[in-house]
Amino acid sequence: MSVDDDTFEQLLDSVRRYVRERLIPAETRVEDEDDIPEEIVQEMREMGLFGLSIPESFGGIGLTTLQESRLVEALCYASVSFRSLVGTNVGIGSQGIVMDGTDAQKAAYLPALASGEMIASFALTEPDIGSDAAHLKTTARRDGRDFILNGTKRYITNAVRAGVFTVFARTDPDRPGGDGVSAFLLPADTPGITVAKPDRKLGQRGTKTSDVIFEDVRLPESAIIGGPDNLNRGFRTAMKVLDRGRVHVASIAVGTAQRMLDEATAYAMSRIQFGQPIAQHQLVQALLAESQAELLAARHLVRATAQEYDTHGQAILMASSSKLFASEMAFRVADRALQVHGGAGYMAEYPIERLFRDARLLRIYEGTSQIQQMIIARRMIKEYEERA
Amino acid sequence: MGENAMKVLVPVKRVIDYNVKVRVKADGSGVDLANVKMSMNPFDEIAVEEAIRLKEAGMAEEVVAVSIGVKQAQETLRTALAMGADRAILVVAADDVHQDIEPLAVAKILAKIVEEEQPQLVMAGKQAIDNDMNATGQMLSALLGWSQATFASEVKVEGDNAVVTREVDGGLQTIKVKMPAIVTVDLRLNEPRYASLPNIMKAKKKPLDEKTAEDYGVDVSPRLEVVKTTEPEARKAGEMVPDVDTLVAKLKEKGVV
Ligand SMILES: Cc1cc2nc3c(=O)[nH]c(=O)nc-3n(C[C@H](O)[C@H](O)[C@H](O)COP(=O)(O)OP(=O)(O)OC[C@H]3O[C@@H](n4cnc5c(N)ncnc54)[C@H](O)[C@@H]3O)c2cc1C
Ligand SMILES: Cc1cc2nc3c(=O)[nH]c(=O)nc-3n(C[C@H](O)[C@H](O)[C@H](O)COP(=O)(O)OP(=O)(O)OC[C@H]3O[C@@H](n4cnc5c(N)ncnc54)[C@H](O)[C@@H]3O)c2cc1C
Numbered sequence: 001m002s003v004d005d006d007t008f009e010q011l012l013d014s015v016r017r018y019v020r021e022r023l024i025p026a027e028t029r030v031e032d033e034d035d036i037p038e039e040i041v042q043e044m045r046e047m048g049l050f051g052l053s054i055p056e057s058f059g060g061i062g063l064t065t066l067q068e069s070r071l072v073e074a075l076c077y078a079s080v081s082f083r084s085l086v087g088t089n090v091g092i093g094s095q096g097i098v099m100d101g102t103d104a105q106k107a108a109y110l111p112a113l114a115s116g117e118m119i120a121s122f123a124l125t126e127p128d129i130g131s132d133a134a135h136l137k138t139t140a141r142r143d144g145r146d147f148i149l150n151g152t153k154r155y156i157t158n159a160v161r162a163g164v165f166t167v168f169a170r171t172d173p174d175r176p177g178g179d180g181v182s183a184f185l186l187p188a189d190t191p192g193i194t195v196a197k198p199d200r201k202l203g204q205r206g207t208k209t210s211d212v213i214f215e216d217v218r219l220p221e222s223a224i225i226g227g228p229d230n231l232n233r234g235f236r237t238a239m240k241v242l243d244r245g246r247v248h249v250a251s252i253a254v255g256t257a258q259r260m261l262d263e264a265t266a267y268a269m270s271r272i273q274f275g276q277p278i279a280q281h282q283l284v285q286a287l288l289a290e291s292q293a294e295l296l297a298a299r300h301l302v303r304a305t306a307q308e309y310d311t312h313g314q315a316i317l318m319a320s321s322s323k324l325f326a327s328e329m330a331f332r333v334a335d336r337a338l339q340v341h342g343g344a345g346y347m348a349e350y351p352i353e354r355l356f357r358d359a360r361l362l363r364i365y366e367g368t369s370q371i372q373q374m375i376i377a378r379r380m381i382k383e384y385e386e387r388a
Numbered sequence: 389m390g391e392n393a394m395k396v397l398v399p400v401k402r403v404i405d406y407n408v409k410v411r412v413k414a415d416g417s418g419v420d421l422a423n424v425k426m427s428m429n430p431f432d433e434i435a436v437e438e439a440i441r442l443k444e445a446g447m448a449e450e451v452v453a454v455s456i457g458v459k460q461a462q463e464t465l466r467t468a469l470a471m472g473a474d475r476a477i478l479v480v481a482a483d484d485v486h487q488d489i490e491p492l493a494v495a496k497i498l499a500k501i502v503e504e505e506q507p508q509l510v511m512a513g514k515q516a517i518d519n520d521m522n523a524t525g526q527m528l529s530a531l532l533g534w535s536q537a538t539f540a541s542e543v544k545v546e547g548d549n550a551v552v553t554r555e556v557d558g559g560l561q562t563i564k565v566k567m568p569a570i571v572t573v574d575l576r577l578n579e580p581r582y583a584s585l586p587n588i589m590k591a592k593k594k595p596l597d598e599k600t601a602e603d604y605g606v607d608v609s610p611r612l613e614v615v616k617t618t619e620p621e622a623r624k625a626g627e628m629v630p631d632v633d634t635l636v637a638k639l640k641e642k643g644v645v
Contacts, residue, residue, distance in 0.1 A: 007592055010466060013427075014583045020407075022582075048585030061585050 008067050015074050018047060023078035030081050030206035031354055041085065044116065049075070050089040051114030054098060058110035065244065066306040069251040073299070076255025080358050081206035083252055088158045089113045091248045092366070093120025095241045096166045096183055100226040105185060109164060118163035123153040123212055124238055130154075131371050133168075134178035134235060138214065140169035147171065149184070149192070149217040155365075159195045159210040162188045166225065167214070172232050183225040183234030192217035203357030245366050246319040247309060250302045250326035253362050254295065257330040260355050261291050264337035267344070267352075278340070287336040295333060298326040317379040324372035327362035334359040394448045394545070394567075396439040397507040398473065399498055400432040400455050402464040403518040412617050419518070419617065421485045428464045431513025433471075435573045437580040438543055439511045440472035447545045448509070450474050454501055456494050458482050462596065469591035470583035476594070477501060481601035481608045488519060493601070493608040495527035500604040502532060507568065509550065514539055514572040525572035535565035539574045 003011070026040055044050070053068050054060025063071060068090070076083050088094075094113045097105055097120075112118035129136045138151025149169055159165070165186045172180035186193070196211040221228045225237055265288060268279035278284045305318040334356040338345035345352050363369050404410060404419065405427040411420045428436075442448040453468035455461040456479040465476035479497055481489050502510065515522035529536035537552035541560065544551040545567075553562045555574045583591075601608045629635045639645045 003589070004592075006463070006466075007588060010463065010470070010583070010588050011585050014470075014585065014588060018582050043582075046584050047582060048587075051586070056589065059586075061589060 003061065003063060003067060008063075008070075011061070011067075012071060012074055015047070015049075015071055016077070018043075019075060019078045023075075023082050027079045027351065027354075030079060034205045036082065036085050036206050040082070041116075044082070044086060048114075049086045050116030052086070052090045054089075054094055054110050054114040058106060058114055060110065060114035064306075065247055065309040066303060069247055069302055069306040072248055072251040073255035073258070073302075076252045077259045079206070079354070080252055080256050081204050084157060084204060084207035085161075086116070087248070088120050088122060088162075089116065091245045092122035092241050093158070093162075093164075093166060095244060096122070096225050096237045097185065099240055100183075100230065100237045101185075102227045104222075105225065109185065112163070119158050119161040121156050121158045121162040121165050121212075122241070123156045123159070123165050123167045125154050125156070127152055127154050127211075131368060133238065134181070135176060136168055136170060136181060138167070138169040139173065140171050140182060140184065140219075142171070143218070145221050146218050147184070147221065147223075149186070149214045149219060151214050153212040153214075155199065155209045156212050157207065157209050159212050160198055160208045162195075164188060165193075165212065168234055168238055171234075175232070178235030178239075180232055181235040181238075182231055183237045184219055184223045185225060186217070186219055186223060190217055190219065202360060203354065204361055205354075240314075242366055243314060243316060243319050244309060246323035246372075247302065247306050247315070249362060249366050250298070250305070250319075250322040253326035253330035253359070254299045254302055256355060256359055256362075257291070257295050257298070257326075257333040260330075260333050260337040260352060260359070261288070261295060263350075263352050263355070264288060264291070264340040267350075268340050271342070271344075284340055287340055291333040291336050294329045298322075298329045302326055317376060317383075320367070320372040320375040320379070323367065324369050324376065328369060330359045330362055394442075394509060395450045395452065395505065395507040396442060396448045396509045396511055397498075397502065397505055398432070398435050398439050398451060398453050398468065398511050399494070399513075399524070400436065400453050400461075400464050400468050401429040401513070401516045401518075402426050402455060402457055402461040403429045403516050406430055406517060412619050416617050418486055418488075418614060426460070426463075426485075428467050429513050429516045429518075431515060431517070431573060431575070433513075433580040434575070434577050435511040435513050436468050436471050436473060437578045438540075438573060439509075440581075441578065442509075442543075442545065443472070452477065452505060452507070454479065454498065456481050456489055456497050456601075458485055458487075460485070462598075465596055466588070466591055467583055469594045469596070470588040471581060472587070474594065476596040477599060478596060479599045479601060479604070481606075488610075489608050490610055490612055491521050491523040491527055492611065493606055494524050495531055496606045497601060497604050497608075498524070498528050499531040500606065502528075509545075509567060510534075510570045511543075512570065512572050514574050525570050529570045532568075532570075535567075535569040536572070537563055537565050537569060538572045540571050541574050541576045543571055543573075543577065 051060030052063050056062040140147040140149045167184045167186050170180050171182040192215045194213040198208045198210050224230050271278045302322045305315050305322040308315040308318050338352050338356045344350050405425040413420045439451045451473045453473040453476045455465050459480050512525045539555045540552045541555045542553035549564050550569050551564050553560050
């Protein structure tokens with residue numbers, strides 16, 4: 001069952017209002033305390049924001065990719081740190097289970113993830129392995145019907161809050177690439193797991209990433225996503241999750257870019273230099289106009305990608321194009337919006353100083369811009385060869 | 389009727405969203421509502437919230453929301469249902485968004501619905517933010533011969549009575565009225581909840597009856613004539629003064645103090 005258009009407009013309306021009345025006013029507090037206040041966490045649970053992409057039959061809202069994109073865009077009009085709290089449950093932390101999980105795994109985890117009672121983390125990146133994720137080193141050695149997990153994961157979002165990890169580990173030591181990797185669902189209270197203290201970061205204060213260390217963690221073969229039959233097929237799950245995730249990250253970029261552009265426009269209308277609002281100076285207008293055009297282009301590319309995803313179940317070339325273009329666009333808009341603020345833009349009193357730092361991450365995680373370029377070009381070459 | 393069997397009726401109006409910058413139509417006949425964002429009247433939201441709280445506290449058994457106006461008022465009722473009302477009645481009485489149903493016509497339709505539904509309490513907003521009439525609740529009370537308590541900032545149900553604190557000039561007044569009664573609510577009564585996404589989904593399945601003004605035999609044609617609508621005077625730019633003495637001097641000059 002899907003959410004009809006009228007109902008979706010109502011959902012969107014409610015989220016926009018929540019953003020305006022509750023989240024935006026709480027932004028400076030999140031920045032100062034480097035954490036999301038507990039009452040906001042509770043409200044976000046009640047609002048149903050953790051369950052956006054989880055099917056209604058498991059207690060979620062069951063949005064389509066297009067609907068999720070538009071809702072995430074609306075949510076990211078407020079600091080993207082709020083999005084990060086729900087982001088792993090909506091995106092990379094839950095989607096492996098939704099896409100490839102067994103019925104028992106879905107029943108065991110999805111309701112708690114949808115309500116936000118439990119947080120899910122996605123643990124792929126390692127100290128020595130980032131972009132080249134297929135060559136990850138964490139191992140899961142077979143021991144009878146169990147596996148013994150050893151290794152370290154890095155920059156894992158929401159690890160300190162997690163109730164369950166999706167962990168990618170090498171189950172076939174003879175196959176060094178993606179073919180030897182399995183995906184496991186690992187409850188956070190399993191003995192042998194250490195979550196290090198959160199990293200200090202450039203921006204997105206209030207979000208938490210940490211190293212997660214596994215020392216002889218024992219887990220049953222039923223913990224493999226999709227069951228024992230999916231042994232050594234975990235990397236495909238990761239790629240599918242990241243493919244859809246790219247639409248999600250691109251939507252974040254569009255939402256925060258709109259906020260930054262609105263901040264810049266408001267400032268330009270009120271700041272007077274040389275006898276008139278700076279919005280009347282042509283060179284300032286160029287900064288605003290360029291941003292506006294790129295923002296519109298990104299928004300419509302992202303929505304077209306989401307639609308493609310909903311129709312065909314995948315959108316590799318478009319998803320990477322969206323992620324690349326929207327995240328790069330957001331940072332250009334961030335830079336211009338800060339420029340429009342002049343000296344004020346460099347000062348923490350103005351939201352643009354923080355929004356600028358927050359936006360930088362979008363070009364790095366869930367596949368850097370270079371990795372997106374690689375995926376796009378490879379895809380182009382492949383399609384060319386298929387046509388030839 | 390048992391202790392907990394109270395039914396609360398909440399009339400809700402679809403009005404221009406309070407965040408929208410209002411524009412007067414070129415011919416001065418009213419405000420331009422074409423393609424403008426509409427929402428539930430904020431005072432009605434407070435009324436819905438209070439009714440739901442009475443239900444959550446076990447004081448009421450059922451909350452029924454009613455809206456009278458254009459068909460699109462259905463969206464407003466869905467919001468009331470998503471907040472926690474149990475069912476809704478839509479009375480379609482206009483097909484042009486610019487046609488405002490006047491308080492007397494609304495009160496007459498509500499009186500008929502009250503006869504059918506037999507609520508013990510009608511909880512309404514003190515006024516709608518579009519026309520600021522502040523009349524519907526009072527007219528309904530006159531038509532029904534019921535007690536009324538207006539401008540409520542606190543509502544308590546004690547047996548067959550409602551104890552209502554009212555915001556009056558110069559302070560607060562607490563009165564006790566016998567139920568069935570009409571309470572109109574003021575801004576400080578409560579802070580309405582957000583319609584959560586799961587509750588919006590559940591509200592889809594709640595009953596929404598659709599009626600027309602004719603079903604109740606009420607003539608909704610306007611009795612008031614709008615002579616003219618004008619934009620409020622533009623705010624004049626402020627002036628910075630260096631110190632308090634200059635400020636006082638300026639104010640004296642303008643005859644303000
Ligand atoms: C705040 C934050 C949150 C994160 N959350 C998570 C999480 O929840 N789970 C998770 O698993 N990971 C997470 N990550 C990790 C993130 O996905 C990686 O940082 C990202 O994929 C890049 O990997 P890396 O940092 O190792 O950089 P590297 O891969 O070392 O890349 C360094 C530079 O080299 C470039 N490069 C690498 N290979 C090539 C190539 N072949 N051609 C051209 N250029 C290349 C890259 O584009 C980059 O510019 C997070 C990271 C951050 C910063
Ligand atoms: C960290 C820091 C340290 C500083 N230190 C000092 C210091 O020691 N001493 C000191 O005197 N000042 C100092 N400054 C002030 C600095 O020189 C000014 O911030 C800078 O000149 C810009 O002025 P503004 O901030 O008022 O921006 P504005 O002049 O308001 O400019 C806002 C935006 O409008 C644009 N703009 C303005 N006019 C036009 C126009 N006619 N056409 C096109 N675009 C236009 C600008 O390029 C900018 O993008 C400092 C600023 C910072 C941030």
